[in-house]
Amino acid sequence: MYLSPGSFPWSDLGTWLSLYENSPKTSNENAILGKSIEVYNSSGNLIYNDDGKPLVVNGVDNMIVVKSNGIVMVCNKEREQEVKQIVNDLSAKYKDKFN
Numbered sequence: 001m002y003l004s005p006g007s008f009p010w011s012d013l014g015t016w017l018s019l020y021e022n023s024p025k026t027s028n029e030n031a032i033l034g035k036s037i038e039v040y041n042s043s044g045n046l047i048y049n050d051d052g053k054p055l056v057v058n059g060v061d062n063m064i065v066v067k068s069n070g071i072v073m074v075c076n077k078e079r080e081q082e083v084k085q086i087v088n089d090l091s092a093k094y095k096d097k098f099n
Contacts, residue, residue, distance in 0.1 A: 016064045017080045020046035034067075046077070 023031035023046070030039055034049035040058040049055040050068045057065055064075045064083070071090075075083060 015080060016046055016066070016075075016083060017077060020064070020077070044077070 019033075020031045023033060025031055026039070028039070028043040030043060031046045032039065033047070034051075034055075036052050036054045037047050037049050038054060038056045039045070039047065040056070042057050042060045044062040045057065045060060046064045046066075047055070047057055048066045048068065053067075055065070055067050055072075057063075060074070062077045064073070064077055064080060066073045073083070073086070075086075
């Protein structure tokens with residue numbers, strides 16, 4: 001086994017905020033991931049859409065906007081650490097709706 005020292009940036013992409021930080025941005029600092037996303041008058045957002053149905057974001061700043069598996073979540077980036085608990089709560093409350 002050989003080891004070689006390296007000098008490179010590291011980020012754990014296990015959070016929405018780290019995904020935002022490591023994604024390409026538009027001129028308004030929006031990270032747009034997915035298809036059929038339209039953005040108006042908004043900046044500093046991570047916007048993710050996992051299907052081809054349109055997702056429109058207008059007049060919001062510094063948010064995480066996610067549409068995945070038919071569920072839409074809008075969360076201030078400053079509260080990103082609460083997302084895991086929210087997902088756990090929803091999974092328990094709507095377990096028949098989750099696969």
